[in-house]
Structure formats: C-alpha cells, structure tokens
Amino acid sequence: MYDLVIRNGRVVDGSGMPAYAADVAVQGGRIAKIGRIEQGGAREIDAAGKIVAPGFIDPHTHFDAQLLWDGYAKPALSHGVTTIVSGNCSLSLAPLKAEHRMKLVGMFNQIEEMPLKAFREGVVWDWESFSEYLARIRKGLAINVGQLVGHSVLRLWVMGEAAMERTATPDEIAAMQDLLRECLDAGAIGLSTSYVDMDETLKPVPSRYADAGEVDALASVLSEYGRVLQIVPEFYDPDLTIARLDQLAELSLKHSIPTTFSPLFVSADNVDAVERVMARVDEQFARGARVWPQVQTRPIDISFTFAVPSLIFIRLPGWYNVMRFGSPDEIVEAFSNPESRARLIAEATSQMPLWAALRLRQVASAANQQYVGKTLTEIGQMRGVTPLKAMIDLSVEERLDAHFIAEGMGHNQDDKVGGLLKHPRVHIGASDGGAHILSFSTYGDTGYLFGHFVRGAGMLTIEEAVKKVTSDTAAIWGIPDRGLLQKGLVADIVVFDPAAIDRGEEVFVQDVPGDGSRYVRDAHGVDTVIVGGGVAWTAAEGYSADARGVIVPGAVDVAAELVAA
C-alpha cells in the first residue's frame, strides 16, 4: 500500500509537456509511480476534473521573520506554494551578532514594512550564526525554504558600524568570503545584495557601501558552490537597470554563476523601458551569461494609513519624514497645525491626480462609514474640499486609522505583462511574500497567474504557466529533486481546479504577533497542497501537521546525497 494516491487527475508535470490523465502515488515522501495505479493508498485524494502539478516555488520573499512564528508561511502555502526563497534584497536574519539585532530590525521595518512590535513579541533571539538560524526555523517547518545570505548582514558581522561608512579592506573582504562559505556549507541557497535600499534613518544599507571588487570576491565564493546572486537594481530607471544587468552578466560569465535581478515592472510612464531591458537580457544570454529578470504577476495596488510610513510617499520628503519619524500625536499635529498643513499640501499638490484617484478602504468611526469605497474626488466633492484635504481631514478624524488604496499604480498593462511572463528568459517571481504587509497582499500571485493570464487572457497555456513557477524556478536556483512530477523526486504537489484557481479578495486581518495586522488574500480553487509527501493543507480541512518542509538545497553534504540519489 502506498502512503498516498492521487487519482483521476490531469498531470501537468512541470516540464511544459502537455497534460495527461494519470494517478500519482507517493511513498516515503517521494513520487513512487505515475500512471494507472491499482494499489491502494493509506490516504487517497480524488482529483477528478483537477490538475495535479508540482508545488509552486516562490523565489522572492521576505518570510525570514514570519518563519520564526509560522512554519507554514501562511497563507502562501495554501496558494500551492511549497518552496519559498527568503533573505532577498541584502537582508537576512543571519548571520547576525546580538549587538546588531535592533539595527536589522530597523532595516526590516523600513524596507519590508515588518512592524517593530512583531519582532518584539514574536521573536525569541536565540541564534547568531546562519546554521543556528536554520536550526531554529527547521522546528515546525511546513514549507520548504531556500535561504539567501544578505550581503548587508555579512558586512555588519565583519565590519560593525563601519559597514555603513566605507569600503572593506582586503582582510575584511576575506573574512566576508569565509563567512559566506560557512553559510553556504550550512545550506544557504545564495547571496542577495541591494543597490537601492535605505535603513530606518534613511541611510543607504551596508551593501551599498561595497565596491565592485567586494561583490566580485563574494561572487567567486558563490562560484565554488554554483549558487545564485540576487540583486535589487535601480528598477525605476531603465538605463540604471541595464548598467546593473551588465554588471551581473560580467559576474555570471567570469564566475559561471546564475544571477537574478528583481523587480522588473511594466510602467505606463516609460512604456519602452521593459523592451529595452529585455533586449539587453537577450544579448547577455546570447553571450552565455545568466541574468534572470524577475517579473511579478500582479498589478501594483498600494494601501496605506498615516500610522506607518508608506513607500507611496517616498518621493515627498516632508510627508515621509513626518510618517517615518513622527509619533501618532505628532503626525496628527502636523496635519492639524495650519503652517505644517499648508507646507505638506504645497509639497503634495503636484501629485493631485494620484490623490484624486485614491479610494477610502476602511475607517473606524460610524460617522465616516458613508465615505468607504468612494474616491477622494467623490469624498472631496461631498465635503467641499480638494481630494488632498479630504485625505488629511479623514486621517485626523480617524486618528490615523483611515485606510486608503491607490489602485493600478503600474504593471497593469496585460498585453505587456503577459508577454513578459511568457518570455523564456523571464523568471516569474518578485512576490515579496511576507513583506510590505501593511501596503498590499503579497500572497496569491500564482492564483492570479492562472486565473488572469491563463484562464482569463489566454496568454499562457496551463503547461507553460506551471513550468514557469516550478521546474524553471528549481533549475535557475539549483534546487535539486523538486519542480517536476517524476518518479523518484520529492513529492511536493498541488492539486487545483483549473476553472477556479485564483486569488481571493484582499482583506485586512489581525494575525501578526503583537496584535499586528496585514493584508492577505485567500486561495481560490486550490484543493490540496502536499509538501515532502505529507498533506500540508486542504481546502476542506485547512493546515495540517503532516507537512515536511526542509531547507533547500540543504547543507552541502545533504544536497550532494540528494543529487546522487
């Protein structure tokens, strides 16, 4: 008898080949047979009318903190995601000396919008080294995790405060190389760095103080292990993005490593930008370089309140400084005091089209419920003020608990986005799962891929889309034994209804440690998610304790055994 048999489904095996009818048997955590299966299973799943596919792999997340209190990375797993890559953008939670913990918390708060209170109340700091951190998150791990080493934390460990002041000496670079080797030996999937991010005091993060020689030295260590380098380029400017991808291409060619940059957005403000960047990507691939642009599936919608700093105000220093450094009382005062209010209004007036299109999502008071769902233009007309003043007034009246949403901020031209997602040299990713939790839901991008671009627009076949988020991702990241449904491979499987799979409505829930909240989306049309042969989640019963998440690729000796098996 098998441990598990999935019967009557259509297998989309992740290779891109056409779907076919077959049963799938699982034994000892691995796929034992695909075909007609007479033998019974200790557990059986009827997949009639459904697709049976490899579990989805999300290569760009920031679940580093959440994994400390939630080994499922909820709700990502319920969307069919069985493997995540965390530690992107130069930020990981290890290796990290005790004296740098609060510094890193500040960076996570600034860059990834992870609430400080969640760290205070959800994290017991009982690790310093990378292997200690992996041992910590392994406890109760239900989803597979590929953990990147953050370049900024490498610098902090070796250089201390000087990491944010200067380039490294040759000795310090050698120490960083040794530390990176230690992390890779422990099971790190690669290195991440950033060319855009700022810390909580708006100073560039440590990785930005590294010169090209330092990055080259670290890439040479990645080369010893064949591991990935991930970067965040200046994605808002195509010339800068092209300069960065050229830099990556040289590293890729010199060290024979895969590299990836994220994100690459379609912007209505610069319609040719994506074509220019992709033309360069094509040229670099033709030279033999591996420079994978990551493209997210979902359009950009940003929600905010004035209670926490929002990236939507990053180009308005007056506003951003108030939000970043002001207490709630000080923010209300800045909005109420005639002088500061006038200054803020003057600074923001040039962006009136943005404010005019904002929609009020929710408020606490009964008096303002009448405005919920309306645009600020409509609310302004009802109140006899400009949209900008309506936003400020509502925020003061609600003591900053007025939620606004800016919809369709970009990446919403289906013809261009769909074309990118289908492109053979585009890597579907950049979900930012686990980050920006008060700005938008970073869950459900795979549902949106299948619901919007496969079923709705018909721009990809279901086989193409599955391949993009399974075997392609596993190949790019060097994740062994996963990403395909084949006999002998690890049984990470998702069963879903192709006629129903989608992302649900974005909702605001309170489930973050420290009474924190976040935006999430439920999964639609996903039936069963299996990790390492154990049922991790079903639509009928929710999360299960049977999931068997692991660190991928795992410690060097373990990974070698897996490849040899």
Next chain:
Amino acid sequence: MAPELSTVRKSILPQGGDSWESIARRELPRTAEADAVGMLQSWNLHVFMRAAGGVGRLRGDNPILPSDVIFVEPPRA
C-alpha cells in the same frame, strides 16, 4: 565567438575616494572641471539628488557611494 553587445549609455563604477571632481577630471578631461562636474551631476540625479543621505542631511550633499553607477554621458535620445 560571443556576440557583440549593442551600445548603451556609458557608465562607470567609482574608484576608491572618487568625488564628482575626480570623476570629471578622469572621464571628461576636455571639459572645464566646473562644467564637467555640473554635467555629471545633471546626468546622475539618482546620486546627486538622492532623497536623503540620512537623518538631518540635505538633498545634494550625498556622497558618491562605492556601489553607485555613474553615467558619463547624457541619456540617449
């Protein structure tokens, strides 16, 4: 033989201790230094006009970071 890359906007990565002046002297030697600095700054607003260089800092007083891409010609048409 690897295919040739097309020409893109020319840029450099800073050398140790670089300033606008040293880059101007090295990359635009035929232009008067003050003019060259002004040109470089106008072509590199992502550095020169970074939103802030830290709490209490002003736009325009940001140092050139060792990782910055510096364009040494204007945007192409």
